[in-house]
Amino acid sequence: MKTPLLQVSNLSKCFYTGYKGFKRQYNKALKPVSFELNTGETLAIVGEAGSGKSTLARILVGAETRSSGEIFFEGEALEKRNLKQRCKLIRMIFQDPNTSLNPKLTIGDLLDEPLKFNTTLNAKERREQVVDRLKKVGLLPEHAEFYPHMISEGMKQxxxxxxxLMLDPKIIIADEALTALDLSVRSQILNLLLKLQKEMGLSYIFVSHNLSIIRHFSDKVMVLHKGEMIEKASTEELFNAPKHEYTQRLIQEQALLTQKR
Ligand SMILES: Nc1ncnc2c1ncn2[C@@H]1O[C@H](COP(=O)(O)OP(=O)(O)OP(=O)(O)O)[C@@H](O)[C@H]1O
Incomplete structure (x- = not known):
């Protein structure tokens, strides 16, 4: 059997929240979850606010520790790699570019930063990489001199x-990366992500509460509810025959919202 690109086994997270009387209190943000992701595949993680989606994403990129469980990358425990190596494998795109992009840096410097800290490339080689990635996402080399406030929301995303993309990751986690965008811009970014996936063989973990995006974009879906994984299926299976009552409700609510628009 083929080794999956990413294998997550019984991953969980408890946050210590203080004392109640003499007893330490914990918030079970993520109850044990297991899943696999293969090269070129898109896994969607869906759930309401507070269901543990971001906690899971943050653990995968190494921004949060886990309480239990294991993560394997191409069959090898992910903790065998240091943080530098890890961020070459898995990178994250956040919801709001206005907060994720430092407004004091030019676009060129923003793109150069990951290369400066994680590679031994010289300035000329780094510049070539920056221009290459700008072109890959449909921007121009000249945009390197711009500051984020000088470009549109869609361009910022x-x-x-x-x-x-700067470190050629294998997996990109998009944490509500389309949520803040206008509908027309959203479809442009969605198409861009699909194009890049084809060109570069990327795998995506798509964190979202928007079922209509998920339906068109992902191969498989995992539903989280109050930190628990309650359903996991191929996208087709999940939308055509949702097993869990909560998933059925999510799909019905989404259908009502779509009708109202
Ligand atoms: N640093 C923390 N300390 C304590 N509790 C936390 C911390 N981070 C998250 N939590 C709790 O963990 C649970 C899951 O949060 P998480 O942000 O992962 O959910 P989410 O599904 O991503 O929600 P949202 O869509 O609002 O981002 C919530 O109850 C949250 O309050």
């Missing part, structure tokens, strides 16, 4: 995508 393109820069965020380019920044995630």
């Amino acid at each position: 393109r820069v965020a995508v380019a920044r995630a």
Whole structure:
């Protein structure tokens, strides 16, 4: 059997929240979850606010520790790699480029940063990489001299995508990366992500509460509810025959919202 690109086994997270009387209190943000992701595949993680989606994403990129469980990358425990190596494998795109992109840096410097800290490339080689990624996301080499406030929201999210691509990761986690965008821009970024996936063989973990995006974009879906994984299926299976009552409700609510529009 083929080794999956990413294998997550019984991953969980408890946050210590203080004392109640003499007893330490914990918030079970993520109850044990297991899943696999193969090369070129898109896994969607869906759930309401507070269901543990971001906690899971943050653990995968090494921004949060886990309480239990294991993560394997191409069959090898991920903790065998240091943080530098890890961020070459898995990168993240966040919801709002206005907060994820430092407004004091030019686009060129924003894209150069990951290369400066994680590679031994010289300035000329780094510049070539920056220009290459700008082109890959549909921007121009001249945009390197711009500051984030000088470009549109859609272009800012393109820069965020380019920044995630700088170290040639295998997996990109998009944490509500389309949520803040206008509908027309959203479809442009969605198409860009699909194009990049084809060109570069990327795998995506798509964190979202928007079922209509998930339906068109992902191969498989995992539903989280109050920190628990309650359903996991191929996208087709999940939308055509949702097993869990909560998933059925999510799909019905989404259908009502779509009708109202
Ligand atoms: N640093 C922390 N300390 C304590 N509790 C936390 C911390 N981070 C998250 N939590 C709690 O963990 C649970 C899951 O949060 P998480 O942000 O992962 O959910 P989410 O599904 O991503 O929600 P959202 O869509 O609002 O981002 C919530 O109850 C949250 O309050």
